[in-house]
Amino acid sequence: MTGRPGIPARTPATFPLGPFTPYEGNPVLRPQGTGWESGHVYNAAATVVDGRVALLYRAHSPDLVSRVGLAWSDDGFTFEREPEPVLEPTEPYETHGCEDPRIAVIDGTYYLTYTGWDLSSAQLCLATSTDLHTWTKHGPLFPGFDTFLPAGDGTARTWSKAGGILEQQVDGRWLMFFGEGSIWHAWSDDLIHWTPASNDEPLLTPWPGGFASFLVEVGPQPVVTADGLVLLLHNAAVRLPDGAVRYTCGQVVVDPARPTEVLARMERPWLEPETYEDTHGLVSNVTFVEGLVLFRDTWFAYYGQSDSTLGVATCPVGRGWDEPDGIRRRREAAS
Template sequence: MVTKTARPRSSDEVVTSGRGPVHFPLGPFTPYEHNPILAPRGDSWESGSVYNPAAVVVGDRVALLYRAHADDIVSHVGLAWSDGGYVFEREPQPVLSPSEDYDRFGVEDPRVTEVDGTYYLTYSGWDRDRSLLCLATSSDLHTWTKHGPLFPDFDTFQPQGRGETGAWSKAGGILRERVGDHYLMLFGEGSIWAATSRDLLHWTPTTSDIDPPLMAPRPGTFTDFLVEVGPPPLLTDDGLVLLVHNAAVKDPDGSVRYTAGQLLVHPERPQEVLAELTRPWIEPLTHEERHGLVDNVTFVEGLVWFRDRWLAYYGQSDSTLGVATFVPGDRWSQVLPG
């Protein structure tokens, strides 16, 4: 059973927006005609690339927690605000930076979920040897407490492997609603797994990396090389869990092409896929999405309901940041890309 939690609100408390309609599949999404909405600037910490943003609605604004770095490719997380969801004003300094051994060469690819006034941000800590999924918390999006790696012994690239041994984990999306007496996280790069928690700080995988994952790459499809959790999952109007995921294929020359799909799971049986898209709902089409630090990438990490629409925020070829829009009730003005 999924429990929707309510919380009291004081006069000075930050209030998040209401929940939007969630059906499977979500969309169609139309990329914003004025993308990219954020790009590298200056000669400082965000001069090289700006991409892969988490998103959350705070009061009547959209906040983006985005990954950025200079030419050294040591990533920080920046914060930007928008009154309308499309034009953003950036804060001058990052709000989360490398500080520990496990993330000393990068805090990468954030996802964020707000529960009872606390923001739970998952990110990839990079030490140039391995990537580990980490957690940080905040009450204001500015000051963060790091809680360290969540799964220090887990390799999410199983069962297919990644050509190396040892721990590796990325991409944690936390469902905001409680499932019975626990919370649910879907996580993983390579394959996708599930974990549960009573307190949102300590997480236990529902299976080990020697068991079958929730979702693994499928040969001959747009998920051929790897799958990876996108934004935090959403509770649909019929009580199921919708996950937007990223997926990649590898070309003969070793390059990759990233698109995004969706799947549907039961909240109490998260290892069971009930439905999934057989083709991507967003893919590299524009110049920015085809050319960048890593070519041919649309990588979705932020998804919010804001006013009358869904806004999906994504990295464009690991270099710039774009947004795509879905307004429920509009005519299907485009078909899913083939």
């Protein structure tokens, strides 16, 4: 197995990755108690630590101020939660919440991107840790950037949600994809300070007539395919006639040497709202993926269900779209 120049092939991923099967026992996390996670629990980053799955999940009480909790699992499905949040608002740019974490693990350090929300601006922020409990905050990464351009309504804003860091270097630098509305890339020499692409150089923008006609947004951390390309799972939304939105999940593949160009994209979602939890909640009709791990020869994709509960879908390594179930799903997607 060989990679493309500058990036090794270490991950047994293919494009498209899947098909994924939602777990029959979903949701794997629900709100609980009367405190900080009593309202809604959803949108989780995922990593594997010492043979266990660790979830860093978004939660809030009815006041909607988000915090990040930590839960552990031996099988990827059944989780034990720690009693207190591990990340919560302390800074002016996050007065109303630390939202929607994504995680990368590099040389023993956890790099957590999350959204700082102050009721006016949503800003992509970075925190680092060596133990998942004590975090050092490094502040907003892209002040003044607007990821809703060029597909936005022309309103000037600071908006830079969602960031996924590639865990392998590309020609000696680190690569991140970020954005809600459209998706961009950024480079870093030290994983702390990031230089974004120009606001007029998006990688992926909404496209008419499909499941991403309203917006696209970064999903989990990207992974490398067997042939050295970068696979990015992303979220997508359409605006419904009544003004509501419907979120589904797609995939694109990118040459890391040319991160402003999509080589291929799925034209139909690989995950979409189907169950009661997917279609009823704080924001209904949402499947929103933020966590992806390879655990015990199975891919686990963790996703928020209508901004209220957390589900998981799985795909065993070696099972591809050419398997019998995959053929059925591909025919359905093409119909």
